[in-house]
Amino acid sequence: MKKTYKIEVDCAVCAGKVQDAMSKVEGVNSVTVNFMTQKMIIDIDDEKFDEVLKKAIKAAKRVESDFEVYF
Amino acid sequence: MSKKLKKRLIRIIITASLYLPILIADKIINLSTVIPNTDLGWLLPLSIYVVIYLIIAYDILIKAGKNIIRGQVFDENFLMIVATFGAFVIMEFPEAVAVMLFYQVGEFFQDLAVGKSRQSIAELMDIRPDFANLIHENGEIEVTDPELVEVGQIIRVEPGEKIPLDGTIIRGSTSIDARALTGESLPVDVVEGSDVISGTINLSSSIDIEVKKAYQDSAVNKILELVENSTNVKSKQENFITKFAKWYTPIVVISAVLLILIGSLVTKDWMNWVSRGLNFLVVSCPCAIVISVPLSFFTSIGKAAKIGILIKGSMYLENFNRAKTFVFDKTGTLTKGNFAVSEVIPKYRREEILKYAAICEGQSNHPIAMSIKKEADYVANSDVILTNIPGEGVAAKDGKKVILCGNAKLLSRYGVKFEETNKVGTCVYVAINSEYLGVIIIKDEVKEEAYDAINYLSKEGIKTIMLSGDNEEVAKDVADKLKLSEYHASLLPQDKVLKLDEILSSKKENELVVYVGDGINDAPVLARSDIGVSMGGVGSDAAIEASDIVLINDNLNSLLLTKKIAKKTITIVYENIIFAIGVKVAILILSIFGLAPIWLAIFGDVGVALLCVFNAMRSGKIK
Numbered sequence: 283m284k285k286t287y288k289i290e291v292d293c294a295v296c297a298g299k300v301q302d303a304m305s306k307v308e309g310v311n312s313v314t315v316n317f318m319t320q321k322m323i324i325d326i327d328d329e330k331f332d333e334v335l336k337k338a339i340k341a342a343k344r345v346e347s348d349f350e351v352y353f
Numbered sequence: 354m355s356k357k358l359k360k361r362l363i364r365i366i367i368t369a370s371l372y373l374p375i376l377i378a379d380k381i382i383n384l385s386t387v388i389p390n391t392d393l394g395w396l397l398p399l400s401i402y403v404v405i406y407l408i409i410a411y412d413i414l415i416k417a418g419k420n421i422i423r424g425q426v427f428d429e430n431f432l433m434i435v436a437t438f439g440a441f442v443i444m445e446f447p448e449a450v451a452v453m454l455f456y457q458v459g460e461f462f463q464d465l466a467v468g469k470s471r472q473s474i475a476e477l478m479d480i481r482p483d484f485a486n487l488i489h490e491n492g493e494i495e496v497t498d499p500e501l502v503e504v505g506q507i508i509r510v511e512p513g514e515k516i517p518l519d520g521t522i523i524r525g526s527t528s529i530d531a532r533a534l535t536g537e538s539l540p541v542d543v544v545e546g547s548d549v550i551s552g553t554i555n556l557s558s559s560i561d562i563e564v565k566k567a568y569q570d571s572a573v574n575k576i577l578e579l580v581e582n583s584t585n586v587k588s589k590q591e592n593f594i595t596k597f598a599k600w601y602t603p604i605v606v607i608s609a610v611l612l613i614l615i616g617s618l619v620t621k622d623w624m625n626w627v628s629r630g631l632n633f634l635v636v637s638c639p640c641a642i643v644i645s646v647p648l649s650f651f652t653s654i655g656k657a658a659k660i661g662i663l664i665k666g667s668m669y670l671e672n673f674n675r676a677k678t679f680v681f682d683k684t685g686t687l688t689k690g691n692f693a694v695s696e697v698i699p700k701y702r703r704e705e706i707l708k709y710a711a712i713c714e715g716q717s718n719h720p721i722a723m724s725i726k727k728e729a730d731y732v733a734n735s736d737v738i739l740t741n742i743p744g745e746g747v748a749a750k751d752g753k754k755v756i757l758c759g760n761a762k763l764l765s766r767y768g769v770k771f772e773e774t775n776k777v778g779t780c781v782y783v784a785i786n787s788e789y790l791g792v793i794i795i796k797d798e799v800k801e802e803a804y805d806a807i808n809y810l811s812k813e814g815i816k817t818i819m820l821s822g823d824n825e826e827v828a829k830d831v832a833d834k835l836k837l838s839e840y841h842a843s844l845l846p847q848d849k850v851l852k853l854d855e856i857l858s859s860k861k862e863n864e865l866v867v868y869v870g871d872g873i874n875d876a877p878v879l880a881r882s883d884i885g886v887s888m889g890g891v892g893s894d895a896a897i898e899a900s901d902i903v904l905i906n907d908n909l910n911s912l913l914l915t916k917k918i919a920k921k922t923i924t925i926v927y928e929n930i931i932f933a934i935g936v937k938v939a940i941l942i943l944s945i946f947g948l949a950p951i952w953l954a955i956f957g958d959v960g961v962a963l964l965c966v967f968n969a970m971r972s973g974k975i976k
Contacts, residue, residue, distance in 0.1 A: 293463075293640070293643075293644065294644045295429070295639075295640070295643050298595055298598070298643075316585060317647065318467070318471065318647060318651040320471070344423055347420070
């Protein structure tokens with residue numbers, strides 16, 4: 283399932299780093315972190331969506347502590 | 354300005370107002386000599402500068418600390434800290450503070466610029482309708498979320514309100530402002546039975562609309578989705594800078610370390626080499642291009658959307674600029690798709706001929722009849738007796754006059770002597786009382802702006818090809834008029850796909866082909882071309898889905914504007930890439946030889962980034 287979230291990411295390089303880190307998390311089929319629109323589109327299989335999303339955000343925060351996702 | 358930005362600005366101002374007087378004082382009386390008779394006089398200026406440094410750098414220190422724990426060595430915050438610490442170590446205190454101060458100034462302006470750009474997109478998002486007045490079957494009106502309204506339900510839109518959903522007017526007439534969608538500033542008049550699209554504004558009076566599409570499928574939602582997702586399809590340049598950024602920083606940092614180590618070992622003058630190496634660290638951030646390139650595309654796509662040009666991604670903007678072959682559909686794209694009188698022969702009897710023809714066509718709604726009536730601007734008496742001769746034309750009896758109006762067959766049948774014309778188009782012959790008057794030539798009109806558009810493209814060295822379902826003569830006529838490079842006539846819809854395949858396979862590998870159509874019957878062709886452009890296609894889902902660029906209005910000027918926007922954007926992107934890399938490399942080389950003071954390196958970092966950001970903001974601005 284693809285979901286779009288409003289996010290906060292401070293710079294273009296950071297957005298790239300965050301996207302890289304999240305896409306390496308197992309279970310994330312695809313992820314786009316858009317610095318310009320401050321939005322993230324993430325595709326994770328339905329049954330483990332919440333669990334994988336949590337992991338992905340954790341991975342993102344590891345590379346960029348200012349990264350925020352708004353639910 | 355956001356809170357975050359305001360806070361940063363205040364810090365910058367405080368730091369600058371402390372820093373400047375101290376710097377001046379330091380230059381005049383040299384603060385390290387204030388305390389007499391000691392070797393530790395430098396501790397005074399150091400402590401003053403460190404205090405100022407902490408005011409401006411504390412957040413970066415924290416961030417860098419966090420990142421270094423996580424092993425992010427090439428983090429820009431960390432590198433700035435190393436560079437400034439290094440400056441402190443080699444006794445360049447004011448420089449250390451300056452690097453940080455200017456770095457913050459640079460960040461501030463970057464955020465400001467991006468915020469501004471984002472805001473202009475947010476203004477566009479203003480077309481999102483907030484509510485719908487749903488009319489229940491019992492006549493009650495409920496204010497609800499447009500997403501909850503179902504197809505077939507009736508909604509009321511009061512003057513001044515946004516039309517929330519696509520549908521057909523079933524009561525009332527009004528005028529509509531579609532500027533937010535099409536960039537067209539003239540209001541459009543609509544009546545009962547007219548289709549209206551969501552995102553437009555009802556100007557004058559209350560109307561009831563039968564909803565034809567659910568919110569997810571509505572024009573406004575499609576447009577919003579398209580624009581919001583557009584920056585996700587990256588251009589070649591954006592991919593390049595992502596790669597560049599990955600390598601640039603590590604390479605510069607490692608070079609800096611090597612430079613300091615080797616230089617110090619060879620000459621033993623380590624202070625000098627540390628200072629050279631620090632320059633490397635200061636310019637090690639590729640921020641200038643990393644931010645300015647996507648910003649250019651984003652700004653352009655946003656500004657284009659505001660004037661009714663929807664571009665599905667940076668990549669398409671770039672490819673559109675690169676394409677050297679434009680293939681056009683004829684009817685509805687190059688021509689208006691409606692018929693109009695192009696010529697009346699002989700010219701001196703023009704008004705007479707048109708008047709009689711209008712009398713004959715008085716009751717017909719056929720496009721040809723309509724075009725004659727429009728041109729003649731004459732309303733016939735109702736006591737004319739009209740006789741329709743199928744496939745040939747009309748005979749009218751107006752008092753004693755018998756008027757004939759139709760094709761050659763009709764006149765021959767009535768024994769009128771005349772010569773057939775060899776003009777291209779639909780010919781309507783007119784005769785009165787068996788005497789031949791003249792002929793009206795009717796054609797699908799070429800759009801007025803098509804001449805300029807094709808002319809511009811040709812000047813850019815672009816090959817223009819027209820595909821048409823019409824016969825050879827009509828197609829040739831349009832092609833000649835517009836001076837197209839090529840045309841192909843008598844094509845059935847499936848032939849168009851074959852023809853486009855032919856064009857696609859005959860091109861060189863790197864060449865790109867643009868197809869421009871009205872999106873009604875040409876979804877397959879739109880999808881097959883490298884860049885599909887559909888015109889006037891807000892209503893058509895297939896067109897929006899299949900094309901890469903959607904022009905909301907069907908004016909070819911939009912195509913021209915798209916071309917200009919694309920060209921300017923790509924120029925700016927390259928300017929920025931070349932300028933930023935050029936300046937940084939130049940500073941790196943000068944630094945190796947010790948010819949670049951740290952101030953120059955600061956310019957190479959912050960100055961270049963700012964110039965690039967300001968340059969990027971010019972994108973999409975077309976006079």
